[in-house]
Amino acid sequence: MDVSKLAGNVNPAAPVHSTRIRVGRSIDGFGLSPGITQEQRLKVESLFKSACKKFPGKLAGSYYPLLGMEESVRQQLVDDHFLFMSGDANLRISGMERDWPEGRGIFHNDDKTFLVWVNEEDQFRIISMEKGGDVKGVFTRLVEGIKAVGDSVKEESGKDFMLDEKYGYVHSCPSNLGTGMRASVHIDLPGWTSHGVDKLRARCEELALQPRGTRGESGGQTGCTYDISNKHRLGYSEVQLVQTMIDGVNKLYEEDLKLQKK
Numbered sequence: 284m285d286v287s288k289l290a291g292n293v294n295p296a297a298p299v300h301s302t303r304i305r306v307g308r309s310i311d312g313f314g315l316s317p318g319i320t321q322e323q324r325l326k327v328e329s330l331f332k333s334a335c336k337k338f339p340g341k342l343a344g345s346y347y348p349l350l351g352m353e354e355s356v357r358q359q360l361v362d363d364h365f366l367f368m369s370g371d372a373n374l375r376i377s378g379m380e381r382d383w384p385e386g387r388g389i390f391h392n393d394d395k396t397f398l399v400w401v402n403e404e405d406q407f408r409i410i411s412m413e414k415g416g417d418v419k420g421v422f423t424r425l426v427e428g429i430k431a432v433g434d435s436v437k438e439e440s441g442k443d444f445m446l447d448e449k450y451g452y453v454h455s456c457p458s459n460l461g462t463g464m465r466a467s468v469h470i471d472l473p474g475w476t477s478h479g480v481d482k483l484r485a486r487c488e489e490l491a492l493q494p495r496g497t498r499g500e501s502g503g504q505t506g507c508t509y510d511i512s513n514k515h516r517l518g519y520s521e522v523q524l525v526q527t528m529i530d531g532v533n534k535l536y537e538e539d540l541k542l543q544k545k
Contacts, residue, residue, distance in 0.1 A: 284426045284521045292419045293529055297536040298471040299416030300508065304425050304525070307405035307454045307463040309445040310436060316379040316404060316455040324386035327406050331399070334435030335390050342424075342431050344392035346401075349384035365389055367403050379404060379455065396421075397428050405455050405463075407432060416468060416532075422525050451517060461517030466528045467510050469497055472535060474542030476507040483509070486538070490531035491515060511535065 293299055309315060310330070313323045328348070335346050347356055360366040369375075369383045390399040400408035409432055411425035433444055445453040451461035475483040480494075487494045495510040511532055513524040 284429070286419065286423045286426055286522070288522045289419055289422065289526055289529070291529060291533075293416040293468065294533050294536055295416065297416055297532065299532075300469040300471075301412065301414050302416055302418050302421045302466075302468050303410065303412040304418075304421050304464065304466040305408055305410040306425070306429060306521075307452070307459050308407040308409060308429070308432065309453055309455075310406055310440065311442045311445045313406065313442075315453070316374075316402070316406070317377045319402075319406075321382050321385070324382065324402050328386045328388060328401055330436055330439050331388075331390070331401050331407070331432075333439050334432065335399070337435045337438070338392070338428075338431045341394060342392050342397050342428055344390060344397070346388055346390045348388040350387070360389060363391075363395060365391060365395075365398060367400055374404060377455075397424055399428075399432060405459075416470075418466065418468065418525065418529050422466070422521075459516055461515075462519070462521050462524060463516060464521050464524050465512050465516075466525045467512035468528070468532055469508055469510055470532060470536070471507050472509055472539045473507040474539035474545075475509075475535065478542045478545075483535075486535070487511065487531070488514075490534060491527050492531045492535075 310327060313327055314320060332346055338344070347360065357366065366389065369380050374380050387402045390401070391397065396411065396413045398410040398412070409425065409429055411421045411428060413421055437443060447453055452463050454460060454463050472483065484494055491514050493512050493514040497508050497510050513528045515524065
């Protein structure tokens, strides 16, 4: 993942509230969430607890296990919108919530811009995020974070991330095969909102983007703020997907300004 190959960034004038880029990763030799054993899940958590102590510089932070979590810590993670919960129907029916909350936890750096979810849907969800629209900066931190997690886990266990020559990085959900990357921004698009949400969806399809509400995949859309991300995971490089998101968001913003004048 060569960040220098990215061309440009999201227009700083665009009304972007925040940027978030995530990938999933699994350790070779351990079961995926639907079939992982209790022993393996605890081993993944144990490996990560040791590995995260070696994260360098601004990636350094603390790990918070869900099991036995103090209420004050839980509330802070809720307030920061970091905490993942049980109760998702798809995760439950597929067996991913077995032995909940044992073996699960959340890591974040001191700046709260780099996170790792441990044993949620995937063994690891590695996340870079911050306020504003500096997509290139967020992607740079993600690349550094993926390397830090991979190197530290390799040092602890001798194992690499699970990688298939044809299908890329292996995830619990087939929709994440390939890069497992979702690069998104929360952006105000009042012109497109007036023009019609269905038309925005059609335009995003043309730009290889996916629009969502700001409440997540199954949540609703609020006001004129949308979560805009890359549509594809498989068949493209991480740099290509981030570039697609940057170019598409800039185009939507440019068109939104014109629609506001109609």
